[in-house]
Amino acid sequence: MKLKMFTAGSLADALALVRQQLGPHAVILHTRTYKRGGFLGFRAHTVVEVTAGVGQRVGHPRLKLPIAAPPASNPPAVQALPANSANSLAQQPSAGDLIRRTYALAKAELARNNPPPPAALPVQPLPVAPASDQRLPHDQLAQEVQAVKRMVASVMRRQCSPSPTAAPPADLPGSLFDEYLRLLQQEVAEELAEEVVRKARQELSNHQLADPAIVRRILRQQVASLIAADDQGIVPGTAPDGRPRTVAFVGPTGVGKTTTIAKLAAQFKLKQQKRVELITLDTYRISAVDQLKTYADIIGVPLHVPTNLQQLHDLVSKPRPCDILLMDTAGRSQRDDKRLDQLQASLQAAQPHEVHLVLSSTCSQPAIFDAIERFSRIRTDSIILTKLDEAVSFGVLFNVARKVNKRLSYITTGQEVPHDIEVGRADRLAAMVLGEVGAE
Ligand code: GDP
Numbered sequence: 001m002k003l004k005m006f007t008a009g010s011l012a013d014a015l016a017l018v019r020q021q022l023g024p025h026a027v028i029l030h031t032r033t034y035k036r037g038g039f040l041g042f043r044a045h046t047v048v049e050v051t052a053g054v055g056q057r058v059g060h061p062r063l064k065l066p067i068a069a070p071p072a073s074n075p076p077a078v079q080a081l082p083a084n085s086a087n088s089l090a091q092q093p094s095a096g097d098l099i100r101r102t103y104a105l106a107k108a109e110l111a112r113n114n115p116p117p118p119a120a121l122p123v124q125p126l127p128v129a130p131a132s133d134q135r136l137p138h139d140q141l142a143q144e145v146q147a148v149k150r151m152v153a154s155v156m157r158r159q160c161s162p163s164p165t166a167a168p169p170a171d172l173p174g175s176l177f178d179e180y181l182r183l184l185q186q187e188v189a190e191e192l193a194e195e196v197v198r199k200a201r202q203e204l205s206n207h208q209l210a211d212p213a214i215v216r217r218i219l220r221q222q223v224a225s226l227i228a229a230d231d232q233g234i235v236p237g238t239a240p241d242g243r244p245r246t247v248a249f250v251g252p253t254g255v256g257k258t259t260t261i262a263k264l265a266a267q268f269k270l271k272q273q274k275r276v277e278l279i280t281l282d283t284y285r286i287s288a289v290d291q292l293k294t295y296a297d298i299i300g301v302p303l304h305v306p307t308n309l310q311q312l313h314d315l316v317s318k319p320r321p322c323d324i325l326l327m328d329t330a331g332r333s334q335r336d337d338k339r340l341d342q343l344q345a346s347l348q349a350a351q352p353h354e355v356h357l358v359l360s361s362t363c364s365q366p367a368i369f370d371a372i373e374r375f376s377r378i379r380t381d382s383i384i385l386t387k388l389d390e391a392v393s394f395g396v397l398f399n400v401a402r403k404v405n406k407r408l409s410y411i412t413t414g415q416e417v418p419h420d421i422e423v424g425r426a427d428r429l430a431a432m433v434l435g436e437v438g439a440e
Pocket of ligand 1: 254256259413
């Protein structure tokens with residue numbers, strides 16, 4: 001749940017709004033202030049992020065409060081845009097919380113009724129008793145725990161992924177089952193979650209299974225091993241064919257191609273002192289050329305705007321004093337077959353050494369998969385996942401990385417140029433998938 005407030009006020013104003021929305025018993029759990037938007041620090045606005053709840057651990061509504069400078073003549077304006085009723089949602093634990101709590105209670109009950117035998121005592125086999133025997137709650141409780149597990153798994157699967165096919169992994173040891181649920185909560189696809197816990201189960205001894213920290217570590221390793229991350233990103237320099245490394249960025253409209261190119265251009269030029277040049281093929285929209293031109297001017301790199309395929313070919317095939325050529329392509333709809341053909345023709349003329357498919361993590365998973373399908377006509381080498389700062393969970397990152405089966409070269413984590421971009425690193429991505437770290 002999000003609430004946005006635009007105010008010229010301070011953190012105190014933000015806290016007052018929290019109380020106003022969540023009532024006098026609101027508890028501030030965390031505050032954070034950061035810059036957002038803008039370019040190279042200019043015209044960025046300050047965002048105060050307040051995480052608050054009502055009472056203890058009943059919910060963590062996140063209130064993002066961007067602070068914009070007000071016109072000098074106006075008093076500070078406060079405009080609240082609540083997406084939901086903060087009070088009612090804050091007081092209701094989610095379905096996932098309830099399920100987890102039920103499962104934890106059943107487990108605790110089992111543990112209470114069956115304390116482990118003292119280490120010094122010889123282990124005696126338990127007498128076998130009929131299932132109805134009230135004096136032996138262990139079997140009964142164990143069965144109940146299994147039933148709860150099955151129920152939890154099926155509810156989670158129905159909530160998170162609609163596939164009814166696979167059997168619930170109710171025989172998983174408790175610690176791994178918890179991790180399985182965590183993966184589903186992160187919206188990892190069911191079959192992927194099962195694959196990960198199954199592989200982790202093979203790695204773990206019974207002794208290790210009792211240690212949640214070890215279980216988590218092995219699970220993180222399993223997730224990381226399934227993500228083909230780049231770890232290095234684009235490396236400027238002369239390619240083996242003698243041309244500057246030429247990299248094209250393709251993808252649906254609005255996913256963040258131009259912004260990503262600006263981030264990379266600024267990093268290569270300002271941090272690595274590389275000779276960078278930009279090309280845009282997005283001549284359909286004047287605003288798109290203007291957008292890249294503005295970035296090019298600020299960063300101080302040339303922008304080429306070839307108007308036909310011959311010009312493009314001449315541009316990229318001549319030797320030039322340049323380390324990296326970054327090529328923006330038209331932000332066209334992937335539904336437009338004719339334009340996809342034109343894109344393909346442009347790429348044939350430009351002969352890029354690398355083509356990165358840019359996808360936005362804020363799109364629904366079916367929309368992302370649809371884009372992947374459409375762009376499969378185009379040769380792509382890597383994927384870039386953008387807008388992870390706005391993603392609700394990171395399971396989609398894992399699902400997409402597995403579906404495409406291509407290197408994940410970069411992720412982007414905000415609108416700020418040039419900072420909000422990082423090379424895809426499997427260990428960090430795995431920690432994000434498991435919900436251990438955010439996109440900051
Ligand atoms: P293009 O049409 O694919 O070239 O997309 P643009 O680069 O023009 O970006 C579209 C919008 O997405 C702009 O408002 C960008 O500021 C925004 N954007 C780009 N990258 C990110 C990101 O990592 N996080 C967020 N939140 N917004 C982004």
